[in-house]
Amino acid sequence: MADQVTLTINGKQVTAPAGQLLIETCKAMAEIPAFCYYEGMSLQAACRMCLVEVEKFPKLQTACTLPVAEGMVVQTESEAVVKARKTTLEFLLSNHPLDCPVCDKGGECELQDMVFKYGAGESRFTEVKQHVPEKQWSPVVFYDGPRCILCYRCIRVCDEGMGVGALGLTNRGINSEITPSHGDHLECDECGACIDICPVGALTSGAYRYKTRPWEMEHTGTICTHCGDGCKTTLGTRGDEIVRANNRDRSGINEEFLCIKGRYAFDFNHHPERLQSPMIRLNGELQPVSWTEAIKAVAAKFTEVKSKGGSFGVIGSTRSANEENYLLQKFARQVLGTNNIDHPRSGDIVTLLDALSGKTDALATVDDIYHAKGVLVVGSDLSQQHPLLANQARANFRHHKAKVFTVTRGPVREDDIAAASVRATEGQEIAAVESLKDKLAATGGLVVLIGASVKGDDVRKLVALGDSLGVPVKYICLMDASNSRGAMDMGVTPDLSPGYKPVDKPGKTMMQMLADASLDVLWVTGENPLAGAELASKNAFLVVQDMFLTETAKRADVVLPSASGYEKNGTITNTCGQTQRLKKAVEMMGTKTDLAIMGLLARAMAANIGASNVDAVFEEIRSTIRGYNVPLPVLMTGGAAHTMPVNGRVPVAVQADLISSKGDTLFTSGTLGRYSKTLNSVMEAPGKLYGQPVSKS
Amino acid sequence: MTFSPELEKRFADLLTHYPEGRQKAALIPMLMYGQDEVGSVSPELMAEVAKRLSIKVIEVEEVLGYYSMLHRKPMGKFHIQVCTNVACMLVGGTELYDHACKKLGLTHLETQKGGNFSLEEVECIGACSWAPAIQVNYDFHHHVTPEKLDTILAGCK
Amino acid sequence: MSKLYNEPSPLEVKVVSKRFGLENSASIETYLATEGYLALKKAIGMTQEQIIDEVKASSLRGRGGAGFPTGMKWGFVPRQLDKPKYIVVNADESEPGTCKDRLLIEFDPHSLIEGILIGALAVGAEKGWVYIRGEYRYLIDIMDKAIAEAYARGFLGKNIAGSNLSFDLYTQTGAGAYECGEESALLESLEGKRGIPRIRPPFPAVSGAFQCPTILNNVETFCAVPPIIRDGGKAFADLGIPKAGGTRLVCIAGHVMKPGVYEVPLGFPMMKFINEVAGGLRPGRKLKAVIPGGSSCPILRGDECDLNMDYDSLAKAKSMLGSGGMVIMDDTTDMVKVALRIMRFYAHESCGWCIPCREGTTWLRKMLQRVTDGQGMTRDIDLIGDLAKNMLGRTFCPLGDAAALPTISIVEKFRDEFEAYVAKNPLAKNELVTVG
Numbered sequence A: 001m002a003d004q005v006t007l008t009i010n011g012k013q014v015t016a017p018a019g020q021l022l023i024e025t026c027k028a029m030a031e032i033p034a035f036c037y038y039e040g041m042s043l044q045a046a047c048r049m050c051l052v053e054v055e056k057f058p059k060l061q062t063a064c065t066l067p068v069a070e071g072m073v074v075q076t077e078s079e080a081v082v083k084a085r086k087t088t089l090e091f092l093l094s095n096h097p098l099d100c101p102v103c104d105k106g107g108e109c110e111l112q113d114m115v116f117k118y119g120a121g122e123s124r125f126t127e128v129k130q131h132v133p134e135k136q137w138s139p140v141v142f143y144d145g146p147r148c149i150l151c152y153r154c155i156r157v158c159d160e161g162m163g164v165g166a167l168g169l170t171n172r173g174i175n176s177e178i179t180p181s182h183g184d185h186l187e188c189d190e191c192g193a194c195i196d197i198c199p200v201g202a203l204t205s206g207a208y209r210y211k212t213r214p215w216e217m218e219h220t221g222t223i224c225t226h227c228g229d230g231c232k233t234t235l236g237t238r239g240d241e242i243v244r245a246n247n248r249d250r251s252g253i254n255e256e257f258l259c260i261k262g263r264y265a266f267d268f269n270h271h272p273e274r275l276q277s278p279m280i281r282l283n284g285e286l287q288p289v290s291w292t293e294a295i296k297a298v299a300a301k302f303t304e305v306k307s308k309g310g311s312f313g314v315i316g317s318t319r320s321a322n323e324e325n326y327l328l329q330k331f332a333r334q335v336l337g338t339n340n341i342d343h344p345r346s347g348d349i350v351t352l353l354d355a356l357s358g359k360t361d362a363l364a365t366v367d368d369i370y371h372a373k374g375v376l377v378v379g380s381d382l383s384q385q386h387p388l389l390a391n392q393a394r395a396n397f398r399h400h401k402a403k404v405f406t407v408t409r410g411p412v413r414e415d416d417i418a419a420a421s422v423r424a425t426e427g428q429e430i431a432a433v434e435s436l437k438d439k440l441a442a443t444g445g446l447v448v449l450i451g452a453s454v455k456g457d458d459v460r461k462l463v464a465l466g467d468s469l470g471v472p473v474k475y476i477c478l479m480d481a482s483n484s485r486g487a488m489d490m491g492v493t494p495d496l497s498p499g500y501k502p503v504d505k506p507g508k509t510m511m512q513m514l515a516d517a518s519l520d521v522l523w524v525t526g527e528n529p530l531a532g533a534e535l536a537s538k539n540a541f542l543v544v545q546d547m548f549l550t551e552t553a554k555r556a557d558v559v560l561p562s563a564s565g566y567e568k569n570g571t572i573t574n575t576c577g578q579t580q581r582l583k584k585a586v587e588m589m590g591t592k593t594d595l596a597i598m599g600l601l602a603r604a605m606a607a608n609i610g611a612s613n614v615d616a617v618f619e620e621i622r623s624t625i626r627g628y629n630v631p632l633p634v635l636m637t638g639g640a641a642h643t644m645p646v647n648g649r650v651p652v653a654v655q656a657d658l659i660s661s662k663g664d665t666l667f668t669s670g671t672l673g674r675y676s677k678t679l680n681s682v683m684e685a686p687g688k689l690y691g692q693p694v695s696k697s
Numbered sequence B: 001m002t003f004s005p006e007l008e009k010r011f012a013d014l015l016t017h018y019p020e021g022r023q024k025a026a027l028i029p030m031l032m033y034g035q036d037e038v039g040s041v042s043p044e045l046m047a048e049v050a051k052r053l054s055i056k057v058i059e060v061e062e063v064l065g066y067y068s069m070l071h072r073k074p075m076g077k078f079h080i081q082v083c084t085n086v087a088c089m090l091v092g093g094t095e096l097y098d099h100a101c102k103k104l105g106l107t108h109l110e111t112q113k114g115g116n117f118s119l120e121e122v123e124c125i126g127a128c129s130w131a132p133a134i135q136v137n138y139d140f141h142h143h144v145t146p147e148k149l150d151t152i153l154a155g156c157k
Numbered sequence C: 001m002s003k004l005y006n007e008p009s010p011l012e013v014k015v016v017s018k019r020f021g022l023e024n025s026a027s028i029e030t031y032l033a034t035e036g037y038l039a040l041k042k043a044i045g046m047t048q049e050q051i052i053d054e055v056k057a058s059s060l061r062g063r064g065g066a067g068f069p070t071g072m073k074w075g076f077v078p079r080q081l082d083k084p085k086y087i088v089v090n091a092d093e094s095e096p097g098t099c100k101d102r103l104l105i106e107f108d109p110h111s112l113i114e115g116i117l118i119g120a121l122a123v124g125a126e127k128g129w130v131y132i133r134g135e136y137r138y139l140i141d142i143m144d145k146a147i148a149e150a151y152a153r154g155f156l157g158k159n160i161a162g163s164n165l166s167f168d169l170y171t172q173t174g175a176g177a178y179e180c181g182e183e184s185a186l187l188e189s190l191e192g193k194r195g196i197p198r199i200r201p202p203f204p205a206v207s208g209a210f211q212c213p214t215i216l217n218n219v220e221t222f223c224a225v226p227p228i229i230r231d232g233g234k235a236f237a238d239l240g241i242p243k244a245g246g247t248r249l250v251c252i253a254g255h256v257m258k259p260g261v262y263e264v265p266l267g268f269p270m271m272k273f274i275n276e277v278a279g280g281l282r283p284g285r286k287l288k289a290v291i292p293g294g295s296s297c298p299i300l301r302g303d304e305c306d307l308n309m310d311y312d313s314l315a316k317a318k319s320m321l322g323s324g325g326m327v328i329m330d331d332t333t334d335m336v337k338v339a340l341r342i343m344r345f346y347a348h349e350s351c352g353w354c355i356p357c358r359e360g361t362t363w364l365r366k367m368l369q370r371v372t373d374g375q376g377m378t379r380d381i382d383l384i385g386d387l388a389k390n391m392l393g394r395t396f397c398p399l400g401d402a403a404a405l406p407t408i409s410i411v412e413k414f415r416d417e418f419e420a421y422v423a424k425n426p427l428a429k430n431e432l433v434t435v436g
């Protein structure tokens, strides 16, 4: 433990670790105002708001740079200090446009708060203010120079936080301003972290500008619906429209981090093409009908096919909630009597769990990536496919000098911070990892992130190699979508029921269903399997639950408009196996959640699938699936509960060819991405993987 | 981008002046010497220097915007810099600058059509004891009077 | 004979300027013929402690403006630390009123090199840079030539003068930024970045150029070192007064008959300097004000100048000895215009990093401009003084103070001139006028 020192702050004795910054020590008793200081980022001492009086120093000192020392005597609110703050604010306001009434930040502006607290007196400034027009740097980022107070937070969050470094400072003196990476525009991750961290309204987002005032919004903390990392996001909503997403309260596994998808790609939600009415194919055309009619038609068909002993195929979704996937497989197995249930798989979690059988604590969490001594990425372009995990690795490198290793088929951003990078074609990764063995063993501890190209025996070899290193090793099976992992845990597979229990008679895989010319019914919830594939059975009755008229929905006989991830309650499980709670933020007229749809269907078929409300289904999950017996308060307070759904052998043979990543980048997100105006508007879209531009899907 | 052999040699030398891995230190000299040859810190020059130093263009932009001797647009063939800081001001620097403005039909940081002359009112150039002083490009002229300025300008060909 | 910029004065004591005006004074031949590199040879036979002690004994204080004792500064370098050590010469010379380092490099670059080498011996440095302001391009050529000569004669490179010392020296150009004279901003600039000062501590002696221990001094400071080592610290100290040894170059400009750069001992009487060394004021003129050492110093009224030119005497007069840039103003001078011109300079040169300096200098510049334009209000006069005081001691680096101090002193000492300007504004007493 660090040495403790005793000092006096405002007459009170305090002990603190030697060397701690005074501004941090003071937090417990007196908040010291600051614009440029930001915990975890490099020191600037530029704003001079944090000046305090320290005995024996002739001048006021910046609390943001002064380490505490034994016997220090500090005044944080003395007359001299308050006067200094007040005059600094007066200086700041001298060139700040007082356009608070139309400023997006009005109401949550740190400058406003500070002026409220210290006052800047009547303005003594009567000169003409410096003016430069607002600039648009990208569809997402706008910069209003005059409002900028030059705290340099944006520059630092982009460089030190995101590892992108797309912002800089140009010109000098009063003309200083923030400048984007490419002269007049930004080329970056478009994550908007700079906007979020801006204490005033200098950086504003294309998505939110002039839409609403902060106090008119309601806030709902939920989980991002895009990639498998599971970032917490707080949705600001007005009526049933989402107007903003951020995570300023730093709750959740991602703290403040969000990528462009988490922060801006909620806009698919109110895309004009959202389906809002059920449709039935009549005379070859999909025609809007009432929910009652639609449910009746589906129930009738299901009952008919079942009684004839016909064949069903069911496809679950990697984005719907655990409760929905759980109920879907239950519906399939118990009501429809089939194991023909599957979903698009993007990681060989089955082999990994099997290989880890008997080990405890061998699955890593998001946090583990930040604390591990070493991080090995195999077969993934992490920054593109798993932005949060990449961010954790980067932060670990920056804060703790973690050793990062990359074994990938092409260049990745992590190479820049890597202790070693090896290029290996898909399927050849293990040999490459072998070549790093000594270096890996020297790390003292490792988290291994396994991409979709590593599967079957290769996963076992990787674990064996991990075992041989003689250091603690944890693993993460990287999977694509927000609930890819949950879909596996919930048993949306032909051969494994919930909790990876093998079924007696395995059903058909997704590919087999699509190829089965005699299939009678295909029921697809929230996936688009016909995007690049044909349905072999020309006469199959196709029921599709989706938000949009996808390629699959277009072929459907009945289309049921479903709710998005932001419109439902429930739980999802991220790629690390951390379960978090979805909280409904908005509602879309005419849609229903997949869970509600199944409830209605069961009722119409007079089938008993048990309770179909979220809480009841989750209770069932908790009591039946190993590892899901998580403490409810953790979830209810927005926490993440780590699950390990099996700890013994999983005796099934994995068909490796079923597993592949869809290859979404930072700027794509399957169907959702296609309907996000923001994602499609940025020039970086559709992005690159391994340094190669991907084609627009 | 290609440069004269002299400049190439200068660049090559510069890169040897700093500790290993700290070659970004050559940035400001490269921009200065590059500007002398190219006429300004053009986008091409920025990109070329960034490439040679393995830094981002934005790092060049940060520096370009900061230093007052680095210019985005070419200055005249003869860049007339008149100091009006205190020491010069006290002995006629301001009047000298006004005279230069009238004579050249230019104001601060303007360049003549055709690009022969440009004018700049500069801060102290380190000639205070021999004021008022001007610089034509890098050449100092001391104790300058309006008449002497006329002669100097007439000699700028 | 190299052309001098001004006639020398018989009252000068020439130590660092003794080669000014010699035939080919910048060449290594002239240097060697005039006791050049003797001090280096002597220093090679000394220990690091002996060198530093000798510099301490000389009471040499930094000639860049802050006047920090040089020997002490060198002593701060952690010599055991397993990192390369560097020397950086501050030849940024941008303080208005100052034009002396220019002459040292122009006429005597080898004395600078020798001073650097002695510094290198004292701290075990292996590389150095002479950071020369961009405007002084011709000095870079002179310096580069001198460096090449020194390499050719074995005074730079490996095993210098047959010793274990190996040292490489380079010139580095600035690109127009006063702030880069501030030592930590200079180091940033040297590393290819914006000239933004660094948070200190750590000081350059511990973490300077490229994050390695560095001694950074003004040109004149280094040039004073060879005579100190050659003739002993005490001899140098004795030239000046206690606690402020030696001589220094004073650049005198403005309303005197013989402006120029002269070398006088520390403690030289200021009025004698103005009247006898620099030829006095123009006929019939009275001394109104003096900037004693660069525009960053509080200004002195004519009747406050009966003092000696040393650190303590000027501190007692609430000003500073500064960088040796002395500007003389006679009774024709418009002090409001002087205040405005000084503030225009600092507003132009503020790096913009911290709020009080960035906003304060600009606000003051605008107000002073308005007052000069005859649009001033009565309350503006107090406001100018008040704003300047609000910058004082609160900025990130001393540039803020440098802008505030002269302003405060001019407003205090020449308030009547501001009042006269304000009186020209018919609306001056109307409190509710917005301009712009």
Ligand SMILES: Cc1cc2nc3c(=O)[nH]c(=O)nc-3n(C[C@H](O)[C@H](O)[C@H](O)COP(=O)(O)O)c2cc1C
Residues within 6 Å of the ligand: C061, C062, C063, C064, C065, C066, C067, C068, C070, C090, C091, C092, C093, C094, C095, C178, C179, C180, C181, C182, C183, C184, C216, C217, C218, C219, C221, C222, C397, C398, C399, C402
């Ligand atoms: C704004 C500012 C500008 C400065 N400009 C110069 C300068 O041009 N030349 C110089 O030698 N020192 C300058 N200094 C002083 C340096 O920071 C530093 O104290 C000096 O170079 C140290 O050398 P010395 O101890 O030999 O004086 C400046 C300081 C400040 C705050």
Ligand code: SF4
Residues within 6 Å of the ligand: C179, C197, C349, C350, C351, C352, C353, C354, C355, C357, C358, C395, C396, C397, C398, C399, C400, C401
């Ligand atoms: S006082 Fe502040 S803004 Fe001014 S030059 Fe120093 S750091 Fe820059």
Ligand code: FES
Residues within 6 Å of the ligand: A033, A034, A035, A036, A037, A044, A045, A046, A047, A048, A049, A050, A051, A062, A063, A064, A065
């Ligand atoms: S927080 Fe300390 S100066 Fe800004």
